Amino acid sequence: xxxxxxxxxxxxxxxxxxxxxxxxxxxxxxxxxxxxxxxxxxxxxxxxxxxxxxxxxxxxxxxxxxxxxxxxxxxxxxxxxxxxxxxxxxxxxxxxxxxxxxxxxxxxxxxxxxx
Amino acid sequence: xxxxxxxxxxxxxxxxxxxxxxxxxxxxxxxxxxxxxxxxxxxxxxxxxxxxxxxxxxxxxxxxxxxxxxxxxxxxxxxxxxxxxxxxxxxxxxxxxxxxxxxxxxxxxxxxxxxx
Numbered sequence: 001x002x003x004x005x006x007x008x009x010x011x012x013x014x015x016x017x018x019x020x021x022x023x024x025x026x027x028x029x030x031x032x033x034x035x036x037x038x039x040x041x042x043x044x045x046x047x048x049x050x051x052x053x054x055x056x057x058x059x060x061x062x063x064x065x066x067x068x069x070x071x072x073x074x075x076x077x078x079x080x081x082x083x084x085x086x087x088x089x090x091x092x093x094x095x096x097x098x099x100x101x102x103x104x105x106x107x108x109x110x111x112x113x114x115x
Numbered sequence: 116x117x118x119x120x121x122x123x124x125x126x127x128x129x130x131x132x133x134x135x136x137x138x139x140x141x142x143x144x145x146x147x148x149x150x151x152x153x154x155x156x157x158x159x160x161x162x163x164x165x166x167x168x169x170x171x172x173x174x175x176x177x178x179x180x181x182x183x184x185x186x187x188x189x190x191x192x193x194x195x196x197x198x199x200x201x202x203x204x205x206x207x208x209x210x211x212x213x214x215x216x217x218x219x220x221x222x223x224x225x226x227x228x229x230x231x
Contacts, residue, residue, distance in 0.1 A: 002159070033218065035219075043208075043219075043224075044221075045220070088158065103165075104219065
């Protein structure tokens with residue numbers, strides 16, 4: 001158990017809908033990262049938050065947004081869903097601002113299926 | 116932009132034997148970190164080993180070791196005495212600080228099967 005909790009584990013929804021994925025980082029970790037894993041694109045970095053503020057943005061679509069709350073949990077919002085958004089979404093957390101100085105711990109992921 | 120390439124989509128090895136997974140990367144940075152992550156069927160991403168670029172000594176964690184060749188931008192993973200539980204996807208990943216982000220950049224992965 002990495003200590004990073006993601007809910008839900010599985011999600012099935014229709015095209016055009018909106019969903020929210022939730023991540024609770026390890027106790028004490030300030031950084032949260034979101035990654036998307038799909039069969040054709042592999043693991044892609046989406047966005048990073050540190051202590052409530054956006055730190056870095058990767059290949060995140062405009063239909064997607066995220067935030068980190070004062071209690072440090074994070075939510076990834078996916079809207080106007082398309083079939084191609086079906087993927088495994090991972091959250092990772094680390095203690096420090098710089099990932100390179102601390103180990104990143106991954107949650108078990110949320111499997112999103114858009115039908 | 117940094118890229119990570121794993122040229123072996125699939126590999127197999129007999130139990131108790133040794134296998135080496137290849138990884139190359141491209142970067143203009145001098146200071147960075149390299150990682151190998153394991154993803155078993157449970158989907159959990161597990162850190163296997165990491166290497167700081169400024170360290171010349173290759174990292175070792177029990178049966179797992181790396182061959183880090185900085186000039187060649189190569190970072191291979193050697194698994195000794197392979198066990199059935201080593202069956203998983205293995206991802207090579209890079210982390211630097213260019214662009215103000217410490218995000219992980221992953222390779223496409225190598226599917227390793229350990230046969231009894």
